[in-house]
Amino acid sequence: MSILGDRLAGARVLDLFAGSGALGLEALSRGAASATLVELAPASLDAIRTNVASLGVDARVTVHRGDAMRFVTKLGPRAFDLALADPPYTVGHAAGLVAAFRKVPFAALLAVEHPAREHPGGDDTRRYGDIALTFCYAP
Secondary structure (H helix, E strand, O other): OOOOHHHHOOOEEEEEOOOOOHHHHHHHHOOOOEEEEEEOOHHHHHHHHHHHHHHOOHHHEEEEEOOHHHHHHOOOOOOEEEEEEOOOOOOOHHHHHHHHHHHOOOEEEEEEEEEOOOOOOOOEEEEEOOEEEEEEEOO
16 A cells, blocks of 8 residues: 555545455545445455444445456446455456456556466566566556
8 A cells, every 4th residue: 555655545446356345445544535345255245344334434435246357347437546456366367457457447547466477467567575566557
């Protein structure tokens, strides 16, 4: 989150493959205006609901039960200020997200976490041991 700095203030954040909602909720704690969390797994959705309720941020969070890859194909250009994604490493969704972003840049900035061995083709990649963060910027 510290890499994102001032981009978080007042941002409309999309958290794809949200899991527990940690990325979107952390963005809210650092000044984002709203967070939309997309998750498919029922246990993860339960965790998200519990976390949102315990933090008292219900009014600033929207939760969508569904496939994150399908969700982004329905978005228009810059539907969000910031899109964060931590997809499962076993499936290789990072390259698919970057490709979807290139087709329709659904946020001003997309940040995808992935195994460092993958090269999804973003604009900037930062490696941290075995993981990497790839950033894509809307034109």
